Amino acid sequence: MSTSKQRQRAQQAKQEQRQAARRARRRRRTALVAAVAALALVGAFVVAALVNTTPEPAAAGQCEPESTAAREGHELPDPEVAEDRTWTVTMTVCAGGKEQAIELELDGKAAPQAVASFVTLAQDGYFDGTGCHRLTTSGIFVLQCGDPTMQGTGGPGYEFGPIENAPQDDVYPVGTLAMARQGGNGESMGSQFFLVYEESQIPSDEAGGYTVFGKITTGLDVVQAVADGGLAADGVAPASPVTIEGVETQ
Known part of the structure; x- marks a missing residue:
């Protein structure tokens, strides 16, 4: 197999791995937002029962980075x-x-x-x-x-x-x-x-x-x-x- 084809296959494999990781992050974020929304809903019902007010809608999901750790160790490409x-x-x-x-x-x-x-x-x-x-x-x-x-x-x-x-x-x-x-x-x-x-x-x-x-x-x-x-x-x-x-x- 030529070097070019090997590189293309390697790049495709990396992209597929990143897509899978992105889907996993999306599922985690969706689950977190759902959990927060559920807690907010429970809290809203309690407050509504006590003071008879309309509950606020759940906040949208936050887009915080996964990590703030350094990612060094890469080599300068040609x-x-x-x-x-x-x-x-x-x-x-x-x-x-x-x-x-x-x-x-x-x-x-x-x-x-x-x-x-x-x-x-x-x-x-x-x-x-x-x-x-x-x-x-x-x-x-x-x-x-x-x-x-x-x-x-x-x-x-x-x-x-x-x-x-x-x-x-x-x-x-x-x-x-x-x-x-x-x-x-x-x-x-x-x-x-x-x-x-x-x-x-x-x-x-x-x-x-x-x-x-x-x-x-x-x-x-x-x-x-x-x-x-x-x-x-x-x-x-x-x-x-x-x-x-x-x-x-x-």
């Missing part, structure tokens, strides 16, 4: 993994208490290292169950994801550079998919990325701009709805939690 082509990606997220899809298009020609890293991590299930930890709502309008620790400091155990395909005018159009990095360090990219939900001018620093490696083709409304929900009490995370359920590539 840029050739990007295959100098366009990739179609389906990122399934839990947002607003329900499962939704965000479709992405990755440019393996313009940003081969970033695409190779993202695709490889996605196929390894790295992003599954991770949350989006940062939302900016003033001046710069992005939702940042890809850090399993939810602290803004996590990564896959490697960093890469240099910066690829950064806009020369520092303008990132709505729908842009770009790599996050440390300020002033063009060799510090890892697994964290950001989705631009409103055109943003992000100034370059001494290292340059930010690697643009793709765009949102469908599901911008999902990100916009998260942004419309505003910030959590910490002023960093979105008030409406977002969890990446799975990422499929082709």
